[in-house]
Amino acid sequence: MKSPRNNTTIIAAVLAVLIALVTFIGLVTIGLGGERGMGMPADGGYFLQDAATPVMEDLTTVHNMVFYWISGITAFVMALMVFIMIRFREKANPVPSKTTHNTAIEVVWTIAPVLILLFIAVPSMQLLYFQDKLPETEMTVKAVGNTWNWSYTYPDLENIDEIISNPLDEIQAKAQGKPFLLGTDAQLVVPVDTNVKVLVTSINNMHSWTVPSFGIKMDAVPGIINETWFRATREGVFYGQCSEICGIKHYYMPIEVNVVSKAEYARWVANDGAFTTSVAQINTDNTLIGSGQTAAQK
Amino acid sequence: MVALPGENTPVEPAGYADDGKPGFFARWFYSTNHKDIGTLYLIFGIISGLIGGFLSFMMRMELAAPGIDYFASEHQYLVYVSMHGLIMIFFMVMPALIGGFGNWFVPIMVGAPDMAFPRMNNLSFWLLPTALLCLLISFFVPGSASGNGFGGSWVMYPPLSTTGSPGPAFDFIIIGLLAAGFSSIFGAINFITTILNMRAPGMTMHKMPLFAWAVLVTAFLLLLALPVLAAALFMLFTDRIDGGTGFFDPARGGDPQMFQHLFWFFGHPEVYIMILPAFGIVSHIISTFSKKPIFGYLGMAYAMVAIGVVGFVVWAHHMYTVGMDVNLKAYFLAATLVIAVPTGVKIFSWLATMWGGSIRYSIPMQWALAFIFLFVVGGVTGVMLANAGVDAYLHDTYYVVAHFHYVLSMGAVFGIFAGFYYWFGKMFGVQYNKWLAGAHFWLFFIGVNVIFFPQHFLGLNGMPRRYIDYPEEFAIWNQVSSFGAYITLAGVAFFFLMLIEALLISRRRVGDNYWGEGATTLEWTLSSPPPYHQFNVLPRIEDNKDEH
Numbered sequence: 065m066k067s068p069r070n071n072t073t074i075i076a077a078v079l080a081v082l083i084a085l086v087t088f089i090g091l092v093t094i095g096l097g098g099e100r101g102m103g104m105p106a107d108g109g110y111f112l113q114d115a116a117t118p119v120m121e122d123l124t125t126v127h128n129m130v131f132y133w134i135s136g137i138t139a140f141v142m143a144l145m146v147f148i149m150i151r152f153r154e155k156a157n158p159v160p161s162k163t164t165h166n167t168a169i170e171v172v173w174t175i176a177p178v179l180i181l182l183f184i185a186v187p188s189m190q191l192l193y194f195q196d197k198l199p200e201t202e203m204t205v206k207a208v209g210n211t212w213n214w215s216y217t218y219p220d221l222e223n224i225d226e227i228i229s230n231p232l233d234e235i236q237a238k239a240q241g242k243p244f245l246l247g248t249d250a251q252l253v254v255p256v257d258t259n260v261k262v263l264v265t266s267i268n269n270m271h272s273w274t275v276p277s278f279g280i281k282m283d284a285v286p287g288i289i290n291e292t293w294f295r296a297t298r299e300g301v302f303y304g305q306c307s308e309i310c311g312i313k314h315y316y317m318p319i320e321v322n323v324v325s326k327a328e329y330a331r332w333v334a335n336d337g338a339f340t341t342s343v344a345q346i347n348t349d350n351t352l353i354g355s356g357q358t359a360a361q362k
Numbered sequence: 363m364v365a366l367p368g369e370n371t372p373v374e375p376a377g378y379a380d381d382g383k384p385g386f387f388a389r390w391f392y393s394t395n396h397k398d399i400g401t402l403y404l405i406f407g408i409i410s411g412l413i414g415g416f417l418s419f420m421m422r423m424e425l426a427a428p429g430i431d432y433f434a435s436e437h438q439y440l441v442y443v444s445m446h447g448l449i450m451i452f453f454m455v456m457p458a459l460i461g462g463f464g465n466w467f468v469p470i471m472v473g474a475p476d477m478a479f480p481r482m483n484n485l486s487f488w489l490l491p492t493a494l495l496c497l498l499i500s501f502f503v504p505g506s507a508s509g510n511g512f513g514g515s516w517v518m519y520p521p522l523s524t525t526g527s528p529g530p531a532f533d534f535i536i537i538g539l540l541a542a543g544f545s546s547i548f549g550a551i552n553f554i555t556t557i558l559n560m561r562a563p564g565m566t567m568h569k570m571p572l573f574a575w576a577v578l579v580t581a582f583l584l585l586l587a588l589p590v591l592a593a594a595l596f597m598l599f600t601d602r603i604d605g606g607t608g609f610f611d612p613a614r615g616g617d618p619q620m621f622q623h624l625f626w627f628f629g630h631p632e633v634y635i636m637i638l639p640a641f642g643i644v645s646h647i648i649s650t651f652s653k654k655p656i657f658g659y660l661g662m663a664y665a666m667v668a669i670g671v672v673g674f675v676v677w678a679h680h681m682y683t684v685g686m687d688v689n690l691k692a693y694f695l696a697a698t699l700v701i702a703v704p705t706g707v708k709i710f711s712w713l714a715t716m717w718g719g720s721i722r723y724s725i726p727m728q729w730a731l732a733f734i735f736l737f738v739v740g741g742v743t744g745v746m747l748a749n750a751g752v753d754a755y756l757h758d759t760y761y762v763v764a765h766f767h768y769v770l771s772m773g774a775v776f777g778i779f780a781g782f783y784y785w786f787g788k789m790f791g792v793q794y795n796k797w798l799a800g801a802h803f804w805l806f807f808i809g810v811n812v813i814f815f816p817q818h819f820l821g822l823n824g825m826p827r828r829y830i831d832y833p834e835e836f837a838i839w840n841q842v843s844s845f846g847a848y849i850t851l852a853g854v855a856f857f858f859l860m861l862i863e864a865l866l867i868s869r870r871r872v873g874d875n876y877w878g879e880g881a882t883t884l885e886w887t888l889s890s891p892p893p894y895h896q897f898n899v900l901p902r903i904e905d906n907k908d909e910h
Binding site for chain 1: 513688754908
C-alpha cells in the first residue's frame with residue numbers, strides 16, 4: 065500500500081513544479097515580451113506602451129515588479145492545487161484525514177502575504193508621490209474637455225489661440241496618414257525635456273485626459289481644475305483616448321500630443337502657433353512611419 | 363457540519379405528509395414559504411441572466427471587428443453597456459446568490475422552519491420583477507437627444523446622468539433601482555433576524571455553516587451600503603428636476619465628485635455582497651467532496667467579516683484619477699492591499715481543506731475548483747489595480763474589465779453554478795445528467811477565459827472601456843475575445859438542455875443525502891426536496907468534539 069501512495073506523491077509533486085515553472089515563465093515572457101506601442105497602441109500588442117516620461121518609466125517598473133509577484137503567486141496556487149488534486153484524489157487517498165487546524169501554517173499564510181504586500185507597497189507609494197508632486201514647471205497648458213473634442217490653451221502665451229482638437233474621420237485620417245480614432249486635426253504642441261503642467265477641466269460632461277505613454281490619466285470634471293504634469297523625454301507624436309464615459313462620442317475624442325525640439329517649439333510659438341509648411345510636412349511624414357523619431361533626426 | 367443523532371430525529375405531526383401546499387396561484391404569487399420564494403428568485407435570476415447575457419453577447423458581436431456593424435447608434439451601444447451592468451448585478455447575481463440560495467438554505471442550515479418575516483420575504487421578491495420592469499421600460503423611452511434608453515453606464519455619474527440624460531429613461535432606472543434596493547434591504551433585515559434569532563438549539567454562532575455566515579455578513583453589507591445608494595439616487599432624482607436641487611451641479615455650488623464618493627461607498631461593498639455568498643457555497647462544496655470538515659473554520663468565518671469591514675473603507679480606489687489628494691490616494695492604496703490578506707486566508711484554507719482529503723470530482727466540485735483558480739487570477743490583478751500609481755495607466759481600460767469579470771462573471775457566476783449543481787437534487791428532487799452538466803462546465807470555463815483573458819492585453823495596450831469602436835491595433839484580441847463569447851453561448855445552451863432533461867424528461871429521483879459522508883449540514887438530513895415545512899420539531903445540535 066505504501067509504494068503506490070509514494071508514486072502518486074512524486075508524480076503530483078513533479079507535475080506541480082513543472083506547471084508552476086511553465087506558468088511563471090509563460091506568464092512573464094508573454095506578459096513582458098510583447099511589442100510596445102510607440103506613442104500609440106501596438107498592433108495586437110499585449111504590453112504597456114513605451115514610456116516617454118520619467119513617471120511612465122517608474123510606472124512601468126512598478127507594474128513589472130507587481131507583475132512578477134502576481135505571476136509567481138498564480139503559478140504557486142495553481143501548482144499547489146494541481147498537486148492536491150492528484151495526490152488526494154479519491155483513488156490515491158481513499159481515507160480522508162480529519163485535520164482542521166494547524167496554527168503554524170495559518171500564521172504563515174497570513175504573514176507571508178503581508179510581507180509581499182509591503183514589498184509591493186513601498187515602490188508603489190514612491191511612484192504615487194513622484195507622480196503627484198509637481199516639480200518646478202516651466203510651462204502650463206490647459207486641456208478642456210467638451211462634448212466631444214478637446215481644446216488646449218497656453219495661459220502663459222498670449223499669441224497662441226485656443227487649439228480646438230477635433231477627431232479626424234476615417235477618410236481624413238487616411239489622407240493625413242494618421243491612425244483613425246487616434247488622430248486629430250490639431251495637436252497639442254509641447255517642447256521636449258520640459259516640465260509641463262497640465263490643467264484639466266471640462267465644460268459639460270466628465271471626460272478624462274489620457275496619454276498612456278506619459279503615464280497620465282486625469283479626469284476632466286466640470287467646476288474643478290485638476291492638475292498633473294509630464295516631462296516628455298523624446299520627441300514624437302503621442303496619442304491617447306478619452307477615458308471617462310462622456311456620451312455617445314466617448315470613443316471619438318482622441319488626444320494627440322506633438323513633442324518637438326525646444327528650438328522648433330520656439331519657432332512654433334514665434335509663428336503664432338503654426339509650423340512652417342516644410343516642418344508641418346516633415347511632421348506628417350513622421351507620423352506616417354510612426355512616432356518616436358524626431359523631425360530633426362530625419 | 364453537524365450530524366443529527368438518531369434519538370433527536372424530529373417526530374412529524376399528523377397531517378404533515380400532504381404538506382398543506384396551497385393551490386398554484388396562492389403558492390407562487392402569495393408565497394411566504396422560503397423555499398418557494400427561493401425558487402422564484404432563482405427563476406428570476408435565470409431570466410435576468412438571459413437578458414443581461416443577450417446584451418453582453420450583442421456587445422461582443424459589435425466589438426469583434428473595428429467599425430460600427432450591428433448597433434443602430436452609438437447611444438444604443440452605451441445603453442446596452444449600462445443595462446448589462448445593472449441587470450447582471452442587481453437582477454442576476456444578487457437575486458440568485460442571496461435571494462435564491464440564501465432563502466433556500468439559510469433557514470434550513472441554521473435549523474429554522476422558515477425565515478423570520480415570511481410576508482416581508484414575499485415583498486422582497488415581488489419588488490424585484492417590478493424593478494426589472496422599470497429598467498426594461500427605460501429601454502423604450504427617451505433618454506437623451508441621441509435616442510431611447512440611458513447610456514451613462516452603471517455608475518451613473520453626473521452630469522451625464524443629470525443634464526446629459528434629461529429624458530425619462532433614467533428616471534425609470536432610478537425608480538427601478540430604488541425598488542431593487544428596498545427589496546435587498548428587506549431581505550437583509552430578514553436574513554439578519556433569522557440568523558441571529560432562529561438558530562436551532564445548540565447551533566451557536568461558531569457552529570453555524572459558513573454559507574449562513576457569508577449571508578449574514580452580506581446582509582449587514584446590504585443594510586449599510588444600500589441606503590447610501592438610495593440617498594445618492596434620490597439626490598440625482600431631485601437634481602434632474604428643472605429648478606430642483608444642485609447637489610452635484612457645480613454651477614449651483616454642487617460637486618459631481620461627491621456623487622462618485624457616495625456611489626462607490628455603496629459600490630465597493632456591493633462587489634463583496636456579490637462574492638461573499640459564493641465564498642460560502644464554495645466552502646461547503648470543497649468540504650463535501652474532500653470528505654473533510656472545512657479547514658480553519660473560524661479563520662474562514664472571520665476572514666469574511668474582515669473582508670466586509672475593510673470593504674467599507676476602500677471605496678475611493680475606484681476613483682484614483684478624479685484628482686484626489688495624494689495622501690488620500692496613499693491611504694486607499696494601503697487599505698486596498700490589506701484586503702488581499704483575508705482573501706488569501708480563504709484561498710489557502712480551501713486548499714488546506716482539500717489537503718489530506720479524498721477528493722471526488724463531481725460537477726459542483728469542478729465549478730468550485732474553477733472558482734478558486736479564476737478568483738485567484740482576478741484577485742491578483744486586483745492587487746495590480748490597487749496601486750494608485752499604476753492605475754493612472756490602467757484605470758478605465760479593458761484591464762479593469764478583465765479584472766472584475768474574472769472575480770464576478772467568473773467568480774460569482776461560478777459560485778452560483780457550483781451551488782446550483784450542488785443543491786440541484788436537494789431543491790428539485792431529481793438529479794442532472796452529468797454529461798450535459800459537464801459540457802456546460804467545460805464550454806463555459808473555456809469560453810469565459812477566452813473572452814476575458816485577452817482583455818488584459820487590450821487594457822495593457824491602452825484600450826479604454828465603453829468604446830463602440832476602436833483603433834485597428836486592438837482588433838486581434840477583440841476578435842479572440844468575441845470568439846470566446848460564442849463558446850460561452852454554447853455552454854449556456856447546454857445549461858438549458860440539462861435543465862430540460864433533468865426536470866422534464868428523465869426525472870431521476872435522488873435520496874436525502876446523495877453526496878454521501880462529506881455532506882454534513884442540516885439540509886442533507888431532510889428529504890429531497892425537503893418537506894414544504896421543515897423542522898416542525900427543531901433539530902438539536904449536539905456538541906461534537908471532532909468539529910473544527
